[in-house]
Amino acid sequence: MKLNRVGHFLLISFILCSFSLSIYSDEGMWVYNNLPKKILKEKYQFDVTDAWSDHLMKSSVRFNSGGSGSFISSTGLVLTNHHVGSGMLQKISTPEHDYYKDGFYARTQADERPAMDLELNQLVSIEDVTERVNTAVKPGMTAEQANTARKKAMGQIETESFEKTGLRSDVITLYNGGQYQLYRFKRYTDVRLVFAPEFGIAFFGGDPDNFEYPRYDLDMCIFRVYEDGKPAKIEHYLKWSEKGAIDGELIFVSGHPGSTSRMLTVAAFEFLRDLRIPYHLSYLLRQEVLLQQYSSLGEEQARRAKNLLFSIQNSRKVYDGRMKGLQEPSLMQAKQKTEYQLRAMVEKDPNLKELAGAWQKIAEAQVTARKNYIKRTLLEAGQGFNSVLFSIARTLVRMADEDLKPNDERLPEYRAPARPSLELQLYSDAPIYEDFEEVKLSDSLSRLVSIFGENHSLVRAVLQGQSPQARAAALIKGSTLKNPDVRRLLASGGKKAIDSSYDPLIMLAKLVDPAARKIRKTYEEKVTEVERQSYAQIAKALFAIHGTNQYPDATFTLRLSFGQVKGYTEDGKHVPSMTTIGGAFEHELKHSAKEPWKLPESWHLKKKDLDLSTPFDFVSTADIIGGNSGSPVVNRDGELVGLIFDGNIQSLISDYFYTDEQNRAISVHSSTMREAMQKIYGAEALVTEIGK
Numbered sequence: 104m105k106l107n108r109v110g111h112f113l114l115i116s117f118i119l120c121s122f123s124l125s126i127y128s129d130e131g132m133w134v135y136n137n138l139p140k141k142i143l144k145e146k147y148q149f150d151v152t153d154a155w156s157d158h159l160m161k162s163s164v165r166f167n168s169g170g171s172g173s174f175i176s177s178t179g180l181v182l183t184n185h186h187v188g189s190g191m192l193q194k195i196s197t198p199e200h201d202y203y204k205d206g207f208y209a210r211t212q213a214d215e216r217p218a219m220d221l222e223l224n225q226l227v228s229i230e231d232v233t234e235r236v237n238t239a240v241k242p243g244m245t246a247e248q249a250n251t252a253r254k255k256a257m258g259q260i261e262t263e264s265f266e267k268t269g270l271r272s273d274v275i276t277l278y279n280g281g282q283y284q285l286y287r288f289k290r291y292t293d294v295r296l297v298f299a300p301e302f303g304i305a306f307f308g309g310d311p312d313n314f315e316y317p318r319y320d321l322d323m324c325i326f327r328v329y330e331d332g333k334p335a336k337i338e339h340y341l342k343w344s345e346k347g348a349i350d351g352e353l354i355f356v357s358g359h360p361g362s363t364s365r366m367l368t369v370a371a372f373e374f375l376r377d378l379r380i381p382y383h384l385s386y387l388l389r390q391e392v393l394l395q396q397y398s399s400l401g402e403e404q405a406r407r408a409k410n411l412l413f414s415i416q417n418s419r420k421v422y423d424g425r426m427k428g429l430q431e432p433s434l435m436q437a438k439q440k441t442e443y444q445l446r447a448m449v450e451k452d453p454n455l456k457e458l459a460g461a462w463q464k465i466a467e468a469q470v471t472a473r474k475n476y477i478k479r480t481l482l483e484a485g486q487g488f489n490s491v492l493f494s495i496a497r498t499l500v501r502m503a504d505e506d507l508k509p510n511d512e513r514l515p516e517y518r519a520p521a522r523p524s525l526e527l528q529l530y531s532d533a534p535i536y537e538d539f540e541e542v543k544l545s546d547s548l549s550r551l552v553s554i555f556g557e558n559h560s561l562v563r564a565v566l567q568g569q570s571p572q573a574r575a576a577a578l579i580k581g582s583t584l585k586n587p588d589v590r591r592l593l594a595s596g597g598k599k600a601i602d603s604s605y606d607p608l609i610m611l612a613k614l615v616d617p618a619a620r621k622i623r624k625t626y627e628e629k630v631t632e633v634e635r636q637s638y639a640q641i642a643k644a645l646f647a648i649h650g651t652n653q654y655p656d657a658t659f660t661l662r663l664s665f666g667q668v669k670g671y672t673e674d675g676k677h678v679p680s681m682t683t684i685g686g687a688f689e690h691e692l693k694h695s696a697k698e699p700w701k702l703p704e705s706w707h708l709k710k711k712d713l714d715l716s717t718p719f720d721f722v723s724t725a726d727i728i729g730g731n732s733g734s735p736v737v738n739r740d741g742e743l744v745g746l747i748f749d750g751n752i753q754s755l756i757s758d759y760f761y762t763d764e765q766n767r768a769i770s771v772h773s774s775t776m777r778e779a780m781q782k783i784y785g786a787e788a789l790v791t792e793i794g795k
Contacts, residue, residue, distance in 0.1 A: 129666035129724040130761040131654040132360045134277065134284070135160045136229045138663060141652065147353045147665075149739060156663070159741055160226055161339035163357045163661055164291075166733065167222040167524065171358035172326075173735035174225075174340035175743065175793050179328040180297065181223065183733030184748045185305035186413065188324035191218045192299055193410045194533040198403050203410065206301040206703075208786055212334065215295035215327055220531035222524055223328060224271060224288040226661045232260050232274060236283040240636075250632040258511035258518050260285055265520035272520045277655040279366055280635035281642025286660060292527055293329035298786060300779065301703040302409075307687065309699025310416050314424070314752045316678060318720045318769055319687035322748035323776055325789070341735055343793055344742035347773040348668050348721050350680050356664040356725045356747055356768065358734025360657035363758050366638065369435070369442050370466035372759070376429040378473055380422055386486065386550075387419040393546050397539065407539050421729065424755025434759065449644045458644050461637040468633040472626070479626050481551055482619040488611070489547035490540045490575075495584050496608035498529055499593050500616055503601040529594070530587045537579050545575035561618055565611065581607040659730050664768075666724030671765045680722050684775060685715030709783045719775045721745060722767035728757055736770050745770035 133139055135156060143149045164172045170187030174180065185192075192203040195216050202216075209215040239256035240249045257274040264272035264285060271288040299305070304321045312318060328335045348354060364375065394412040398405040428434055446462060449455045481487035485494060502525075505517035516525060548571035555562050566574050583589045583606055593600050593609070601609060645653065654662075670680040687702065688710065694700035727734070727747055736745035750757070753765040780786040 128761070129664075129763045130726050132363070132657050132662035132664055132726055132728075133654045134229070135226075135661060135663060136231075136284070137651065137654075139652065139654075139665075143665065149353060155741060158339050159341075159355070159357050159663070159737065160661060162341050162741075163226070163359075163735065165224040165226075165288075165359045165659070165661070167224070167528075169361070169659075169730065170732045171730065171734040171747075172223065173357070173733075173743070174337045175325075175343065176340055176795065177337050178792060179335035179337055180340075180789075180793060181294075181326045181328060182735065182743075182746060183324050183326070184322045184746065185299055185302070185324045186322060186417075186748070187733040188296070188299060188326065189410045189413065191221050191296065192324075193406075194219060195296065196406065198406070201406055202296075202299065204302045204406070206784075207296060207299045208784055208789075209295075209297050210788070212327075215297055218294040218296055218326065219533050220527050221292075221294040221326070222527055223291040223294060223326075225291070226286055227270065227289055228287045230285040230287075231282065232285045233283045235260060236274065237639075246632045246636075247628045249636065250628050253632070253635075254515070255511050257283070258513070258515065261518060261520045262510055271524065275658055275660050276635070277658065278642040278645075279638030279656060281639045281646070282655070290523065291328040291330075291335065292523075293332075295327050295329065296324075297327050298325040298780070298784070298789060299323075300784065301705065303699075303701060303703045304706060304779075306413070307700065307702065308690070310420075311699065313417060314420055314749060314755060316720075316722060316751045316767065316769060317682045317686065317690075318749065319682055319684075319690055320720060320748060321771060321775065321779055323746055323771055341737060341741065341743040343777070344738060344740075344744045344773055346744075347718060348681075348723075348736065348738075348744040348770070350668050350670075350721075352668055353739060354666060354668055354723055354725060354744060355737050356666075356723075356727055356731065356734045357737070358662065358664075358727070358731040358747060359659050360662055360664075360728045361659045361730030363657040363728055365758075365760055366641070366656050367759075368462055368465045368641075369439050370462070370469045371634075372429065372435065372438055374469040374472055376426070376435075378476060380426050380429065382477060382480070384419065384422045384426060387415055387422060389546070389550070390415045391419060393542065397542050404539070407536050421755060424752065425758055428756035428759060434756075445641075445644065445648075448648060452647075455644050455647055458640040461640040461644075464633055464637045468630045468637070471629045475622060475626055475630070477554065479622045481554065482615060483623045483626075487547055487551035488544065488615065490544040490579070490608075491535055492540055492579060492582055492584050492608055493544065493612065495529065495590060496582070496606070496612040497616065497619075498525070499584075499590065500601055500609060500612040502529075502594060503598040504616075507598060526594075530591055532587050535585050537585075541575050541579045544579060545572045548575055561615070564614055578607045578611060582609075584608055657728060657730065664725045664727055664731075666726065666763065666768070668721055668723050669767075670722065671767060673765065678722075681772065682719045682721070683715060684713055684717045684719050684778065687719060688715070705783050712782045713778060717774050717778045718772040720769055721772050722751065722769055724763040724766070725768045726757065726761050726766075727754075727768045731768070744773050746773070746776065 131139055138151050138156060140151045143151055162174050164181060166172055166187055168190050170183060172181045172183035175182045189203055196202045236253060236256050239252045260274050261272045268287060271290050273286050275284045275286050277284055300321050307319050394408045398408045450459045502517060505513040510519050552562055552571060668680050670678050691700050691702050727750060731747050734747040735743050736747060738744050747768055747770050749769040751767045757766055777790055780790050
C-alpha cells in the first residue's frame with residue numbers, strides 16, 4: 104500500500120525537481136552564504152536581510168549526537184526533540200529513575216542534570232576555501248596523490264583556523280566536491296537537562312504512527328548550556344511566537360539535514376538500489392530482532408535497549424521507504440532522462456566538453472564500490488564489532504598511531520581541531536552494560552563469520568578458536584575499558600602504553616586495524632576521490648548552465664529551508680495541516696487506549712484544564728530530512744512557531760528528490776508546547792524564562 108502512496112507521483116515530480124530549480128517549488132536545503140533570496144522575493148514577497156539570516160544562523164545549534172536545536176532564551180536554554188535528547192535521557196537514567204520513560208523537569212537550576220558527553224555546536228562564520236583546496240591537487244596526480252594532497256590541505260586550513268580563533272574548524276565538502284567551505288563553530292560542552300515529557304507523549308503512536316500523519320506527538324526536550332559554571336549569556340536566540348504557526352503562512356526551518364543523494368548519477372543510484380540499501384536493510388532488520396529479544400529478558404534490559412531499538416526501527420522504516428522509491432521504475436527513468444539531457448548539453452558545448460567523461464568515471468568507481476563496500480562497512484565502519492567498548496579500544500589504538508604523525512597528515516577525526524570533541528566522547532562516564540555489550544558483539548561477530556566465512560584468515564584470528572558467543576564474552580568481561588580513568592591512562596601513555604597493553608579489546612583493535620585502514624584507504628582513493636573529482640566536474644557544468652542559484656546535497660551542516668503550513672490530498676481526501684490536543688484524546692480512544700496509543704496519566708489528570716482546540720502538530724512543505732530533527736520553525740519575523748520532528752511517509756524518498764505535492768515536514772506546534780508545560784507539567788517558571 105505504501106508503495107502506491109509513495110510511487111504514483113514520482114515521474115512528474117522528479118522531472119520538476121531535476122537539475123534546474125523551479126521557483127514554483129519549495130525545494131531546497133540552502134547554505135547560509137547562498138540563500139534563495141530571489142525565489143523568496145518572487146514567490147512570497149519576502150526580503151531576506153543579512154541581519155535576519157545572521158540572527159537565525161546564530162540562534163541554531165547542532166547536537167553531536169545527531170540532530171538540531173535552537174537557543175530560546177538569553178540564559179542558555181536550548182530546544183530540541185525528545186528523540187534527539189533521548190540518548191542523554193537514557194544515559195542519566197537508572198533502574199530507579201527512568202527519565203527517558205517518565206520525563207523530567209528541573210524546577211531550579213540546581214536540579215538540572217549534567218549531560219555527560221553532549222556537545223552543541225553553534226555556527227559563527229563561513230569562509231570559501233575552494234581555491235586553496237583545489238590548488239593543492241596538481242595536474243597529473245594519481246587518485247592516491249590527489250587524495251593525500253587534498254586531505255593535507257584541508258587539515259592545514261582547519262588547524263590554522265583553530266589555532267587562530269580557538270573555534271572548532273571544519274572544511275565542508277559541498278556539491279560533492281564542487282566547493283569547499285570552512286565552517287567555524289563555537290562549542291558548548293557543559294550542557295544540562297532541564298525538561299523532557301514522558302516517552303508516551305513524545306512518541307505517542309509509536310512505530311505504527313512513525314512517518315504517518317495526522318500525528319499527536321509532544322516530541323520536545325529542553326537543555327541549558329553553561330560557561331564557567333554559569334548559564335551561558337546568549338545574544339542570538341529565538342523569541343516564542345504568541346500565536347504559533349498559522350495555516351497557509353510562510354515558514355522557515357533552520358537545521359542540520361544529515362545527507363541527501365539528489366546530485367548522484369544513474370550509476371550511483373543503481374549501486375544504492377542494488378547493494379547498499381538492501382545490505383543496510385538486512386542489517387537493520389537483524390538488529391531489530393536482536394534488540395527485541397534482549398528487551399524481552401526483563402524490564403531493565405528493555406530500558407537499556409529502548410533508545411537504540413527506537414533508532415533502529417526508525418532507520419529501518421527510512422531505508423524501506425528509500426528502497427521502494429528506488430525500485431519504482433518511473434524514478435530511474437526520469438533520472439536517466441535528466442542525466443542524458445545534461446550530458447548532451449555538456450558534449451555539445453565546446454567550453455564544457457572536457458567535463459563529459461565525469462559520468463563514466465563515476466560509473467567505474469561504482470564497480471570498485473560494489474567489490475569493497477560491505478568489507479568497508481564491517482571493518483572500517485565497525486559493523487563487524489558492534490560494541491561501545493570496541494569503539495573505545497579502536498579510538499585509543501588509532502589515537503596512539505595518529506599522534507606520531509604531523510597534524511595535517513592524520514586522519515581528520517584525530518587532528519587538533521577535532522581532538523576536544525573526540526576526547527569528550529572517549530572519556531565519557533556514560534554507563535556501559537556488560538551483558539548488553541556481549542549480546543551486540545556476539546551477534547556482530549556471528550555476522551562477520553557468515554559474510555567472510557569461517558576459514559577467512561582475519562575471522563580465525565579474531566575468534567581464536569572460539570564461537571562468536573564465547574569470544575564476545577571473553578572480550579567484554581576481560582576488558583578494563585569500562586573505566587574512564589583506564590582510558591585516560593592508556594591515552595596519556597601513547598604508543599608505548601598501547602603496545603604493552605594486554606586488554607583483550609585493545610589487542611583485538613590492534614589486530615583488526617591494519618585491515619580496516621587498508622580498506623578505508625582503498626575506498627577513499629578508488630571511490631571517494633574519483634567521485635569527488637568527477638562530481639566537481641558535473642557541478643562545474645551545472646554552474647555554467649544554470650548558474651550558482653542551486654543548493655548542494657545535505658552534509659549535516661546548517662541549512663535553511665522554507666515553505667508553507669499546508670495540508671495535502673491523500674487517496675482523494677484532504678488532510679488538514681494541523682491536529683489539536685482534543686484530537687490526541689480522540690486518537691487514543693480510537694485505539695482503545697492500548698500501547699502505543701495510551702496517553703500518559705498526567706494528560707488525563709489535567710485534561711479538564713487544557714484548551715482542547717490548541718493546535719498540536721502541523722505539516723509544512725519545508726524540505727527536510729534526517730538530521731533536521733529538533734530544527735526550529737520560524738515565521739517571517741524570526742519567531743519560533745514550531746519544532747520539526749518527522750516527515751510523512753511520502754517524504755521518505757526526499758533523499759533522492761523533493762516534491763511539494765505530498766511531501767510534508769511534521770512539527771510540534773509552539774502553542775501546544777507552552778500549553779503542556781504550563782498546565783500539565785507545572786513548568787510555569789520555565790515558560791516565563793522563555794518568554795523574557
